[in-house]
Amino acid sequence: MKAKPPEYIEAWRKVRRIIEKADLVxxxxxxxxxxxxxxxxxxRLAINMGxxxxxxINKADLVPKEVLEEWKRVxxxxxxxxxxxxxxxxxxxxxxxAIKAYAPKIPVKVAIVGYPNVGxxxxxxxxxxxxxxxxSPIPGFTKHTQLVRASSFITVIDTxxxxxxxxxxxxxxxxxxxxxxALEDPLGPALRLLExxxxxxxxxxxxxxxxxxxxxxxxxxxxxxxxxxxxxGGKPNVDEAARIILRDWQNGxxxxxxxxxxxxxx
Ligand SMILES: Nc1nc2c(ncn2[C@@H]2O[C@H](COP(=O)(O)OP(=O)(O)OP(=O)(O)O)[C@@H](O)[C@H]2O)c(=O)[nH]1
Ligand SMILES: [Mg+2]
Numbered sequence: 001m002k003a004k005p006p007e008y009i010e011a012w013r014k015v016r017r018i019i020e021k022a023d024l025v026x027x028x029x030x031x032x033x034x035x036x037x038x039x040x041x042x043x044r045l046a047i048n049m050g051x052x053x054x055x056x057i058n059k060a061d062l063v064p065k066e067v068l069e070e071w072k073r074v075x076x077x078x079x080x081x082x083x084x085x086x087x088x089x090x091x092x093x094x095x096x097x098a099i100k101a102y103a104p105k106i107p108v109k110v111a112i113v114g115y116p117n118v119g120x121x122x123x124x125x126x127x128x129x130x131x132x133x134x135x136s137p138i139p140g141f142t143k144h145t146q147l148v149r150a151s152s153f154i155t156v157i158d159t160x161x162x163x164x165x166x167x168x169x170x171x172x173x174x175x176x177x178x179x180x181x182a183l184e185d186p187l188g189p190a191l192r193l194l195e196x197x198x199x200x201x202x203x204x205x206x207x208x209x210x211x212x213x214x215x216x217x218x219x220x221x222x223x224x225x226x227x228x229x230x231x232x233g234g235k236p237n238v239d240e241a242a243r244i245i246l247r248d249w250q251n252g253x254x255x256x257x258x259x260x261x262x263x264x265x266x
Contacts, residue, residue, distance in 0.1 A: 116161025
């Protein structure tokens with residue numbers, strides 16, 4: 001396994017410091033794969049420091065409500081859990097309510113932590129009621145911690161995205177945690193992502209790209225041809241097509257979702 005770049009280590013250091021200062025830790029999860037975007041190490045860290053944890057499943061607009069209810073029921077066994085769509089400002093009333101309910105004291109300092117690109121900064125803007133921290137479809141956007149006073153009794157702290165340091169690049173890429181442009185080999189992760197997508201939803205590629213094909217490599221070849229991504233000699237540039245797939249998964253254009261049963265949870 002390749003050594004993780006220094007910014008990962010630095011992000012962990014920052015997040016650790018913020019958790020130390022916080023009264024309540026919100027771990028933000030991606031609704032399309034809540035279990036897969038949990039970070040056990042950050043949960044352990046918070047528990048060991050005696051901090052309360054609230055799980056917030058974000059991007060609820062991308063997943064059917066009954067699946068989210070199921071995730072909520074399963075995850076609730078470990079930590080209080082709610083789901084919201086920060087982008088569409090749905091469920092934000094529950095977020096306020098949950099913060100108040102689980103805050104060990106008022107005023108409360110809340111650390112917002114989680115994988116890159118799950119919507120941490122967007123949630124902070126929702127709480128603030130206006131755009132006060134930067135957000136971006138590019139993972140790894142927030143580089144520094146930032147303290148925002150959301151109301152007279154809630155201060156929230158934005159943090160850079162963190163990833164488990166023992167996770168390999170392919171797995172991180174399919175969790176949307178890495179920039180597709182920065183990947184040395186986008187092909188491996190894109191093929192695995194397509195494989196998974198087709199298992200979960202056999203029609204997804206046809207619906208999103210209008211491509212009637214079920215073999216991942218062939219899908220990339222067809223997509224490359226269709227977008228005019230050709231190498232010298234006219235061969236399809238499957239690496240570029242792979243990046244498109246990964247980017248579309250990140251920005252929610254290509255959608256499928258995991259259910260608790262995929263993790264043996266029920
Ligand atoms: N569909 C959908 N997209 C969302 C939602 N919330 C945030 N996003 C999008 O997800 C992308 C990442 O949002 P950010 O708030 O920048 O994510 P972050 O967790 O702060 O990311 P880093 O700073 O990179 O760790 C942006 O393109 C947002 O518009 C949501 O509820 N639904
Ligand atoms: Mg951010």
